[in-house]
Amino acid sequence: MKILLFGAMGQLGTELQTALSPLGEVAGFDIHNLNLENTDQVRDTIRTVHPDVIVNASAYTAVDLAETEAEKALYVNRDIPALFAEEAAKVDAFVIHYSTDYVFDGMKGSPYLETDRPNPLGVYGSSKLAGEEATRAGKANHLILRTAWVYSRNRNSFVTKVLEWARKQEVLKVVDDQVSNPTWARTLSEVTAQLLNKGFDCLIERQGLYHVAGTGYGSRLDWAKKILELDLNKHEQIVREILPALTSDFPTPAQRPLFSALDCSLFQSTFDIPLPKWEHALRTAMTE
Numbered sequence: 001m002k003i004l005l006f007g008a009m010g011q012l013g014t015e016l017q018t019a020l021s022p023l024g025e026v027a028g029f030d031i032h033n034l035n036l037e038n039t040d041q042v043r044d045t046i047r048t049v050h051p052d053v054i055v056n057a058s059a060y061t062a063v064d065l066a067e068t069e070a071e072k073a074l075y076v077n078r079d080i081p082a083l084f085a086e087e088a089a090k091v092d093a094f095v096i097h098y099s100t101d102y103v104f105d106g107m108k109g110s111p112y113l114e115t116d117r118p119n120p121l122g123v124y125g126s127s128k129l130a131g132e133e134a135t136r137a138g139k140a141n142h143l144i145l146r147t148a149w150v151y152s153r154n155r156n157s158f159v160t161k162v163l164e165w166a167r168k169q170e171v172l173k174v175v176d177d178q179v180s181n182p183t184w185a186r187t188l189s190e191v192t193a194q195l196l197n198k199g200f201d202c203l204i205e206r207q208g209l210y211h212v213a214g215t216g217y218g219s220r221l222d223w224a225k226k227i228l229e230l231d232l233n234k235h236e237q238i239v240r241e242i243l244p245a246l247t248s249d250f251p252t253p254a255q256r257p258l259f260s261a262l263d264c265s266l267f268q269s270t271f272d273i274p275l276p277k278w279e280h281a282l283r284t285a286m287t288e
């Protein structure tokens with residue numbers, strides 16, 4: 001299988017390089033060898049590689065900066081997926097695209113289903129929703145995997161930040177009114193490999209939008225506490241207290257949904273791929 005991977009140096013992309021390599025030849029691209037703003041080069045790359053599948057882990061993910069860089073966010077998160085879908089159809093490649101829980105406004109009060117109406121609160125969420133629509137509108141066979149609160153130990157993430165704060169601050173304040181599903185990038189990459197192992201007939205038959213994230217949900221405070229509890233080098237922590245805070249205590253340019261947890265049961269029953277509980281995945285991630 002020929003796999004063309006974009007965003008290969010991101011949190012998810014790095015993990016995908018490893019998880020997908022047993023499946024065939026992975027051609028990985030990131031901003032260092034192919035800036036997606038160079039549309040001609042993107043088209044040439046797809047035509048030259050002539051992949052069986054395009055896995056798009058690239059994204060503009062700076063949620064706050066997106067508020068002032070809307071054009072850039074829309075280009076990477078909407079126009080690029082549109083281009084991938086268009087070019088994939090020409091070479092008959094399958095597209096795997098990732099999206100976000102931030103397409104929702106967080107007002108539902110229980111985990112979101114694929115059938116729930118999106119209503120993004122900020123530019124990042126709107127641009128990702130537009131990317132979903134562009135992928136759907138294209139003529140390529142595709143899967144859109146909406147995920148949430150992605151972390152990795154190898155890139156800057158909430159997990160690496162909490163570990164760092166705990167070594168510098170005696171008191172941590174973490175919001176407990178933002179709730180979603182922490183998702184280890186490794187889990188998502190392994191799930192993607194499992195999907196591709198099912199074969200394209202299966203994927204084409206079941207193509208569409210699915211929620212794929214760590215099972216269960218928690219607040220940022222729950223998540224931070226768990227990270228510190230599972231920290232293998234606890235003796236390095238100087239933190240004495242971890243206190244709940246409100247999102248409104250830390251004003252940010254972008255408004256975030258408060259309860260954006262995803263219900264992933266449709267994905268698990270459709271593909272018979274179990275998703276680990278977020279705490280279990282975190283336990284494994286913390287042993288690295």
Ligand SMILES: NC(=O)c1ccc[n+]([C@@H]2O[C@H](COP(=O)([O-])OP(=O)(O)OC[C@H]3O[C@@H](n4cnc5c(N)ncnc54)[C@H](OP(=O)(O)O)[C@@H]3O)[C@@H](O)[C@H]2O)c1
Pocket residue numbers: 007008009010011012013030031032034035036037056057058059060061076098099100101102128147148149150151155
């Ligand atoms: N992170 C989360 O909490 C989260 C939550 C829900 C959904 N998601 C979705 O999950 C997917 C993977 O996210 P992630 O956390 O792995 O993101 P990430 O770490 O930010 O990776 C995205 C990659 O895309 C690259 N990229 C951005 N603009 C580019 C351009 N113009 N040309 C070439 N490459 C470019 C980035 O390069 P640079 O770093 O050099 O800019 C980065 O390597 C995305 O679709 C994201 O929307 C993420």
